[in-house]
Amino acid sequence: MNILEKSSRGEETIVAIATPLGQGAISLIRLSGMGAFEVLAKTFFPLGKKGRALSDRTAVLGLLRDEKGQQVDEVLVTVFEGPRSYTGEDVAEISCHGGILVTQKVLEALLAAGARAANPGEFSQRAFLNGKMDLTQAEAVMDLISAQTDLALRAASEQLAGVLGERLMELRAELLSLVAQVEAYIDFPDEDIDPETGELMLQRVVKNHQVVQSLLSTADQGRILREGARVVIYGAPNVGKSSLLNWLLGFDRAIVSDVAGTTRDTLEEVINLRGIPLRLVDTAGVHRSQDAIEQQGIERTRLQVKNADLILRVVDGSEAKGAEGLVEQQEEGRHLLILNKSDLGQHSDWDDDDGIRISCTENQGIAALEDAIFDSLAAEGEGWGGSLVAINSRHKDCLKRASADLLAAENGLNPAGGGAMPEITAMELRSALDHVGQIVGQVDAEEVLGEIFSSFCIGK
Ligand SMILES: Nc1nc2c(ncn2[C@@H]2O[C@H](COP(=O)(O)OP(=O)(O)OP(=O)(O)O)[C@@H](O)[C@H]2O)c(=O)[nH]1
Numbered sequence: 210m211n212i213l214e215k216s217s218r219g220e221e222t223i224v225a226i227a228t229p230l231g232q233g234a235i236s237l238i239r240l241s242g243m244g245a246f247e248v249l250a251k252t253f254f255p256l257g258k259k260g261r262a263l264s265d266r267t268a269v270l271g272l273l274r275d276e277k278g279q280q281v282d283e284v285l286v287t288v289f290e291g292p293r294s295y296t297g298e299d300v301a302e303i304s305c306h307g308g309i310l311v312t313q314k315v316l317e318a319l320l321a322a323g324a325r326a327a328n329p330g331e332f333s334q335r336a337f338l339n340g341k342m343d344l345t346q347a348e349a350v351m352d353l354i355s356a357q358t359d360l361a362l363r364a365a366s367e368q369l370a371g372v373l374g375e376r377l378m379e380l381r382a383e384l385l386s387l388v389a390q391v392e393a394y395i396d397f398p399d400e401d402i403d404p405e406t407g408e409l410m411l412q413r414v415v416k417n418h419q420v421v422q423s424l425l426s427t428a429d430q431g432r433i434l435r436e437g438a439r440v441v442i443y444g445a446p447n448v449g450k451s452s453l454l455n456w457l458l459g460f461d462r463a464i465v466s467d468v469a470g471t472t473r474d475t476l477e478e479v480i481n482l483r484g485i486p487l488r489l490v491d492t493a494g495v496h497r498s499q500d501a502i503e504q505q506g507i508e509r510t511r512l513q514v515k516n517a518d519l520i521l522r523v524v525d526g527s528e529a530k531g532a533e534g535l536v537e538q539q540e541e542g543r544h545l546l547i548l549n550k551s552d553l554g555q556h557s558d559w560d561d562d563d564g565i566r567i568s569c570t571e572n573q574g575i576a577a578l579e580d581a582i583f584d585s586l587a588a589e590g591e592g593w594g595g596s597l598v599a600i601n602s603r604h605k606d607c608l609k610r611a612s613a614d615l616l617a618a619e620n621g622l623n624p625a626g627g628g629a630m631p632e633i634t635a636m637e638l639r640s641a642l643d644h645v646g647q648i649v650g651q652v653d654a655e656e657v658l659g660e661i662f663s664s665f666c667i668g669k
């Protein structure tokens with residue numbers, strides 16, 4: 210059958226330029242919807258043998274004409290018959306020459322032929338609605354596009370392959386069977402859950418709660434891969450903080466001098482450390498200062514330290530402890546002690562400290578430092594090596610709610626709590642089930658969908 214003759218089945222057909230706007234070898238324009246082939250038939254005229262038919266998944270060369278019959282470009286068209294396509298609908302991909310104007314003209318011709326301009330993310334939204342992918346996979350498409358480092362890319366491709374979705378579906382299946390088990394009791398109002406069964410149920414709830422917790426523990430890792438880890442270089446004046454920033458960056462970004470108080474403002478640069486994006490922040494040295502400008506700088510340092518994923522606490526290892534006059538700040542979270550200026554020898558005060566010994570001027574210790582940063586940013590017990598499940602903030606929010614539901618169910622089922630009311634436990638488990646379902650998109654909450662897909666780029 211010639212696909213161009215296939216009749217429309219009434220779905221709105223969307224069109225968008227799928228490649229970035231700019232000059233290039235080719236641009237790709239994508240059409241999707243039950244009327245996609247009809248729109249194509251009005252605008253695309255295959256070259257070559259007379260009456261050449263377009264067939265599924267075969268590229269065909271032809272001319273694209275506007276509504277007046279004017280030739281716009283010579284293009285290559287590939288059609289994908291639904292449901293075997295990205296969106297699950299009939300899809301046509303038109304490759305034209307990669308000029309800004311010519312691409313725009315092709316788009317206009319397709320719009321004039323009856324297609325509508327797609328909204329951001331609408332192709333992926335349709336793919337989700339047509340069951341081609343779950344929500345975590347659809348989100349992974351965007352992560353994949355915006356990935357800046359190898360590890361971020363790997364995490365996104367694993368999520369796109371459905372690794373996270375599968376874990377969540379298993380969790381959901383478990384919860385569903387638990388709900389069924391508890392609800393069976395509701396049908397017999399006179400019966401309480403007997404202690405033995407109650408104990409078994411409690412164990413199952415606890416097990417599922419652990420799965421939720423372990424997924425939640427990947428949230429930081431996910432944020433770090435998507436947005437970069439905030440690594441703040443912190444310490445007294447003159448210990449070599451700016452030297453360390455320059456050294457890790459590979460060029461002289463910050464001013465280095467032997468005058469204490471050289472850095473006054475915070476300074477941020479992004480580097481790729483073995484696949485992890487790092488937002489490295491150099492700060493003003495912290496000490497007691499009477500200088501008003503320096504005090505402002507120190508205040509900024511404090512704010513940076515507060516929001517850090519990792520603090521690199523730099524000291525001059527050749528000097529006695531405390532000689533630097535560092536005013537310690539209550540440091541929360543992870544930090545690494547770095548003993549700089551190892552080329553000048555080590556003061557005996559530091560002999561018992563575990564810190565990483567480096568010399569910025571002599572290029573010593575960088576590998577050990579990178580190892581330590583890399584390891585300390587990995588999720589606890591997970592590391593960066595294995596499967597890279599890394600949830601995003603939306604997943605985290607849903608999982609937190611599920612976790613609270615499961616905790617409530619646990620308390621209800623706990624014999625110490627005086628026996629469970631099956632109705633309440635069932636309700637709590639159902640709520641947990643809903644929250645897990647929202648992550649993969651098993652619950653239809655339209656606002657959630659709208660919010661997710663509107664952050665996509667057009668044509669995706
Ligand atoms: N010998 C030696 N000197 C170093 C080393 N690292 C830095 N220095 C010197 O220490 C001095 C201070 O370095 P900076 O990097 O400006 O120190 P800072 O911690 O940023 O100082 P402030 O910005 O004033 O807080 C400079 O003269 C550097 O050349 C090192 O590993 N060995």
Ligand SMILES: [Mg+2]
Pocket residue numbers: 450451452463464465471472491492494
């Ligand atoms: Mg400095």
